[in-house]
Amino acid sequence: xxxxxxxxxxxxxxxxxxxxxxxxxxxxxxxxxxxxxxxxxxxxxxxxxxxxxxxxxxxxxxxxxxxxxxxxxxxxxxxxxxxxxxxxxxxxxxxxxxxxxxxxxxxxxxxxxxxxxxxxxxxxxxxxxxxxxxxxxxxxxxxxxxxxxxxxxxxxxxxxxxxxxxxxxxxxxxxxxxxxxxxxxxxxxxxxxxxxxxxxxxxxxxxxxxxxxxxxxxxxxxxxxxxxxxxxxxxxxxxxxxxxxxxxxxxxxxxxxxxxxxxxxxxxxxxxxxxxxxxxxxxxxxx
Amino acid sequence: xxxxxxxxxxxxxxxxxxxxxxxxxxxxxxxxxxxxxxxxxxxxxxxxxxxxxxxxxxxxxxxxxxxxxxxxxxxxxxxxxxxxxxxxxxxxxxxxxxxxxxxxxxxxxxxxxxxxxxxxxxxxxxxxxxxxxxxxxxxxxxxxxxxxxxxxxxxxxxxxxxxxxxxxxxxxxxxxxxxxxxxxxxxxxxxxxxxxxxxxxxxxxxxxxxxxxxxxxxxxxxxxxxxxxxxxxxxxxxxxxxxxxxxxxxxxxxxxxxxxxxxxxxxxxxxxxxxxxxxxxxxxxxxxxxx
Numbered sequence: 001x002x003x004x005x006x007x008x009x010x011x012x013x014x015x016x017x018x019x020x021x022x023x024x025x026x027x028x029x030x031x032x033x034x035x036x037x038x039x040x041x042x043x044x045x046x047x048x049x050x051x052x053x054x055x056x057x058x059x060x061x062x063x064x065x066x067x068x069x070x071x072x073x074x075x076x077x078x079x080x081x082x083x084x085x086x087x088x089x090x091x092x093x094x095x096x097x098x099x100x101x102x103x104x105x106x107x108x109x110x111x112x113x114x115x116x117x118x119x120x121x122x123x124x125x126x127x128x129x130x131x132x133x134x135x136x137x138x139x140x141x142x143x144x145x146x147x148x149x150x151x152x153x154x155x156x157x158x159x160x161x162x163x164x165x166x167x168x169x170x171x172x173x174x175x176x177x178x179x180x181x182x183x184x185x186x187x188x189x190x191x192x193x194x195x196x197x198x199x200x201x202x203x204x205x206x207x208x209x210x211x212x213x214x215x216x217x218x219x220x221x222x223x224x225x226x227x228x229x230x231x232x233x234x235x236x237x238x239x240x241x242x243x244x245x246x247x248x249x250x251x252x253x254x255x256x257x258x259x260x261x262x263x264x265x266x267x268x269x270x271x272x273x274x275x276x277x278x279x280x281x282x283x284x285x286x287x
Numbered sequence: 288x289x290x291x292x293x294x295x296x297x298x299x300x301x302x303x304x305x306x307x308x309x310x311x312x313x314x315x316x317x318x319x320x321x322x323x324x325x326x327x328x329x330x331x332x333x334x335x336x337x338x339x340x341x342x343x344x345x346x347x348x349x350x351x352x353x354x355x356x357x358x359x360x361x362x363x364x365x366x367x368x369x370x371x372x373x374x375x376x377x378x379x380x381x382x383x384x385x386x387x388x389x390x391x392x393x394x395x396x397x398x399x400x401x402x403x404x405x406x407x408x409x410x411x412x413x414x415x416x417x418x419x420x421x422x423x424x425x426x427x428x429x430x431x432x433x434x435x436x437x438x439x440x441x442x443x444x445x446x447x448x449x450x451x452x453x454x455x456x457x458x459x460x461x462x463x464x465x466x467x468x469x470x471x472x473x474x475x476x477x478x479x480x481x482x483x484x485x486x487x488x489x490x491x492x493x494x495x496x497x498x499x500x501x502x503x504x505x506x507x508x509x510x511x512x513x514x515x516x517x518x519x520x521x522x523x524x525x526x527x528x529x530x531x532x533x534x535x536x537x538x539x540x541x542x543x544x545x546x547x548x549x550x551x552x553x554x555x556x557x558x559x560x561x562x563x564x565x566x567x568x569x570x571x572x573x574x575x576x577x578x
Binding site (some may be wrong): 034036037044088089122126138139140141142143155156158160161162163188250261 | 311320323324326327383409413425426427428429430434441442443445447448485495530546
């Protein structure tokens with residue numbers, strides 16, 4: 001049985017999965033193959049940026065840059081309790097694992113966009129490990145739950161000392177262990193940033209992304225309402241702090257380039273927060 | 288029970304597999320991490336070389352450079368009757384397949400060289416399949432029989448059209464080339480003897496060059512030792528199969544020409560006097576035993 005802590009974690013993670021799903025659906029619907037190309041490139045940039053940032057962060061903090069610490073810090077689905085993975089081997093230079101339950105695959109299945117979810121599975125981990133290991137490591141994703149023929153994800157990662165530079169060998173061998181990080185908001189903003197970066201100079205694509213973001217906003221509003229109803233909690237500031245990864249508009253927007261931030265604000269944050277404020281004020285979903 | 292031709296093919300295949308193992312073992316035993324680096328670098332170079340050769344053949348015969356061509360048209364690895372595979376699907380964009388029995392993994396395991404075989408699986412497939420399609424292939428091999436945890440190999444090799452730049456799309460996929468007229472002629476795989484001989488010289492060349500690049504002149508010692516060991520081992524193995532071991536039998540079953548001068552490939556693969564090294568450390572050992 002899920003407890004409230006777990007519910008908070010999975011609800012927060014759905015903010016990420018839904019963003020991906022709605023952006024992918026919209027770009028695929030409005031832009032077709034061009035949308036796929038732009039979106040795959042966005043996932044590649046997202047994964048590479050994430051991996052690069054993690055490596056830089058860990059090396060600055062004197063944490064060993066190795067596969068064990070990569071997976072401790074960022075284990076794919078954060079603290080989401082629906083994520084179930086078994087490690088067959090979990091070492092600094094090799095990681096073999098299988099995933100039997102993935103909340104992203106389930107969510108995208110429910111949104112009827114598993115095929116678009118496959119893009120994520122095909123691109124993300126390759127790009128992430130390239131960023132983390134400066135293209136020395138290797139990701140292998142032979143099976144993934146988003147694919148209709150597969151019943152689990154089968155993954156293998158390698159980061160071999162013999163292939164490393166001298167600097168990488170030092171970072172690999174010396175340092176402390178990582179801890180699991182909270183990164184859902186970072187991921188949401190980075191994914192959005194990477195998508196926006198692909199479409200910012202094209203009006204058709206901007207319209208497609210705007211449509212996707214508006215759909216997303218509808219869905220996260222519904223998610224908050226249904227979570228209030230399912231938990232019997234009161235929709236107030238405390239509830240939003242626990243269940244919603246968004247922080248105050250200002251601090252979120254400051255983390256993005258101005259134009260990118262304005263687009264997100266206009267299509268997501270303004271309506272999301274005004275709806276939440278209205279419901280809080282009118283105590284629509286209070287006990 | 289294998290036919291004579293199949294027995295020769297398996298000997299050729301095993302000799303290639305073992306030569307890789309002996310080269311790897313020699314490099315790592317003598318030079319540790321640097322030896323491993325040379326082996327990995329050389330294996331990747333071998334993969335890229337094979338990929339380029341195959342791509343060139345495909346383009347010359349007007350085949351599209353995609354996953355279906357890579358795995359079904361004139362592949363340079365001759366078929367080994369012992370391989371057991373379960374193909375899930377093969378289309379222009381993807382090849383998903385399980386290898387249920389791999390004779391290469393089996394022999395590395397038998398000889399206690401799984402760790403060397405592991406290096407081959409990790410480096411070769413990725414380098415070769417990726418390079419073949421201009422480094423746009425996504426190579427996924429999450430399970431391999433050279434890994435103690437796995438009992439089959441899981442290949443998921445993808446070439447996604449939307450990841451390609453516009454200029455490569457018509458080269459890779461028919462649907463982006465409206466004037467495409469199809470292949471100009473069929474391509475076949477080489478015979479076991481020709482195929483494994485070509486692979487043998489290529490892998491020897493690339494590992495040798497990598498050993499010199501990484502280790503300098505001392506890299507030659509490791510390759511020299513592996514060549515001598517390979518010759519002695521093959522003599523022993525073929526001697527068990529054939530009491531009256533002759534040069535003819537030996538070289539029908541080993542992936543090198545009976546007379547080194549008959550092998551045309553040396554003209555392209557004789558860097559750093561490798562041909563002389565092979566003559567002295569392999570052929571001379573064989574000729575001394577079976578004149």
